[in-house]
Amino acid sequence: MRDKIVAGNWKMNNDQSQTEALLKKLKHLDKPKEVRVMVAPAFTQLYQSTELLQGSGISVVAQNMNAADSGAYTGEISSGMLKGIGINAVILGHSERRSLFHETDEILAEKVKAALAAGMEVIFCFGEELEERKSQAHFEVVAQQLKTALFDLPASAWKQIILAYEPVWAIGTGETASPEQAQEMHAHIRKLVSENYDATLADALSILYGGSVKPNNAKEIFTGKDVDGGLIGGASLNAEDFMAIVNAF
Numbered sequence: 001m002r003d004k005i006v007a008g009n010w011k012m013n014n015d016q017s018q019t020e021a022l023l024k025k026l027k028h029l030d031k032p033k034e035v036r037v038m039v040a041p042a043f044t045q046l047y048q049s050t051e052l053l054q055g056s057g058i059s060v061v062a063q064n065m066n067a068a069d070s071g072a073y074t075g076e077i078s079s080g081m082l083k084g085i086g087i088n089a090v091i092l093g094h095s096e097r098r099s100l101f102h103e104t105d106e107i108l109a110e111k112v113k114a115a116l117a118a119g120m121e122v123i124f125c126f127g128e129e130l131e132e133r134k135s136q137a138h139f140e141v142v143a144q145q146l147k148t149a150l151f152d153l154p155a156s157a158w159k160q161i162i163l164a165y166e167p168v169w170a171i172g173t174g175e176t177a178s179p180e181q182a183q184e185m186h187a188h189i190r191k192l193v194s195e196n197y198d199a200t201l202a203d204a205l206s207i208l209y210g211g212s213v214k215p216n217n218a219k220e221i222f223t224g225k226d227v228d229g230g231l232i233g234g235a236s237l238n239a240e241d242f243m244a245i246v247n248a249f
Contacts, residue, residue, distance in 0.1 A: 003206045005162060005229040006246045007038035007061060007123060008236025009091060019045040023052045025239035031246050040091055043077060047085040062090040064097060067110040079118035089121035095168045105148035112149060116157050123162045124150065125210060130169035143192055151196045163207045164231040165189060170211030182209050183224030190226050215241050218248035
């Protein structure tokens with residue numbers, strides 16, 4: 001049975017008081033025990049969030065990390081720094097990291113290896129741009145992203161990996177892939193993993209959808225047999241909306 005997961009990516013939002021208010025609301029809203037719930041606040045709020053969420057069943061995830069253990073990398077954060085404050089999972093490869101900060105699949109491959117070596121869980125993001133979808137290159141683009149960043153890992157490493165498919169054209173635009181499009185791509189992703197490893201590994205792998213999931217479309221998107229949850233952006237900044245998505249299974 002694959003894990004059902006809903007993770008909220010807060011991006012560069014919420015100061016200390018806003019974080020406290022949102023997390024206190026989340027703690028007291030009903031959530032199904034069978035769904036793993038995660039939130040990814042800004043770096044400055046990570047320790048605060050782990051403290052506030054103790055015993056809540058909600059885990060705290062980092063939005064990024066550097067591949068190096070230490071060194072002259074001004075402004076960067078290492079896996080050891082994250083682990084030292086109780087953070088055991090990280091989002092890597094988000095489309096905004098790729099487009100705004102020029103992170104390539106080769107750079108991300110090194111980050112993934114560093115996170116796995118530190119015993120961290122990785123939510124690995126990938127997906128096609130609008131032009132690639134229009135030119136029918138989306139399946140090929142996704143296959144190449146996975147091949148470069150992940151497919152040289154040993155099978156044992158996949159116990160620490162969650163995949164998050166992001167149709168880039170549907171992030172922050174109000175556009176959403178149809179449930180059929182989401183399921184089609186998730187099935188394609190699972191098939192790629194099966195072909196490069198085996199069916200048992202692929203069947204156990206959680207694949208999240210990360211394209212403008214809202215309370216009014218989550219249930220339909222999550223009905224896809226290969227859609228195991230969502231990586232939620234804007235809607236995760238509202239406690240009621242986020243928990244409505246968590247309860248959409």
